[in-house]
Amino acid sequence: MKETLYEYLVTRSGEVNLFEAFEILIIALLLSMVVFWTYKFTFSGVLYNRKFNVSLVMLTLVTTMVMIVIKSDISLSLGMVGALSIVRFRTAIKDPRDTAYIFWCIGIGLCAGTQNYAIALMGSIFLATVLILFSFGKFGVENRYLLIIRGENRCEQEVMSYLFKQFKGAQLRGKNTTTQSIEMVYQITLKNEAQQTMLDQFYRIEGVQSVNIVAQNGETIG
Template sequence: MKEMLYEYLVTRSGEINIFKSIEILIVALLLAAIVFWTYKFTFSGVLYNRKFNVSLIMLTLITTMVMIVIGSDIALSLGMVGALSIVRFRTAIKDPRDTAYIFWCIGIGLSVGTQNYMVALVGSIFLAIVLIAFSFGSFGAEDRYLLIIRGERRCESEVMSYLFKQFKGAQLRGKNSTDQTMEMIYQVSLKNDQQKMLLDTFYQIEGIQSVNLVAQNGETIG
């Protein structure tokens, strides 16, 4: 019985043995850890989802396992594609960057599963550096915000004068008013160092009740 089990797990002809499989999965796990920490380090949304991040590691390992099973067997690969084609995933992806991380994990699984370690390692390190650079280096770029101003109607002209003087590209997105109050929504482009200055300036206008900045990722400032 022991000889049969050893023959099946270790020395079976045409298949990767158990020790090689463990080696491949460990390499996949190490590279998945790069994805895990890159996602956590560069996340800029409102609520960090640790379960999704852990699922990226699982996806990498599962893809690697599938590639180990397929190997170079064309018939088995076609059968695997047919079996997976009946599975329908309905998980909503809210952030487009999450989709990119999913494809990154699949790419690692495909590369490591076919034992192309160098491609997987170099590609993962390169992607991690690019993502960190673009996440924390603004390169002079401006972020777009929705500026929501609420106050008394008598200060409307002063608010509009300041807006069009400081932000020539400001666009009106909505306006609500009553006999005494008004609410204006503008789209503006700001650098990080301009946010506090903008809020302080509006609060100096007599009659302003609240000023909110809403970023595209849902964060609210002010």
């Protein structure tokens, strides 16, 4: 029994066919491009980071390479698990969606490296479709904003009158005042085409000094 186990774990090593490995890497690259274009197409932040998107493709290929090496050698796979367990990543992920894309790439690498192409392809198409629907479809519309108005105290009544006339569902979230100035924070529902018109109208009110519109994700858009 001991001899059999030793032979299975130590002396038995899987030979990697170079042409087969190249085929696996090409398929992994094609699948990673689905991630690349999905990330680029659904990105809604302030600054698109192309380097991070390229790193997603690299992550897929690296994971695929590791799986090619260890898929047929149990002893090597056990050693690889121990080696990778000491790796610590300190890079801060600002957007939670970026973490999901990283796991997506790792999943593609695992599937492609073990030649489960159907699962990798089906999963990638399904995830890409869901992300596109949630980003640009009915479920992806985020039209609630925080409206921050700063100005002199005398403009408060006129600002509130116009605000509640245009946005009946506006909700007061905060108000800061001094002897001469006031800052009002409201939550509103805003259509993109009405944004510029609304800003111009606020600036016509005497005493208004600044108007900021902040999206739900914390990005200032106006």
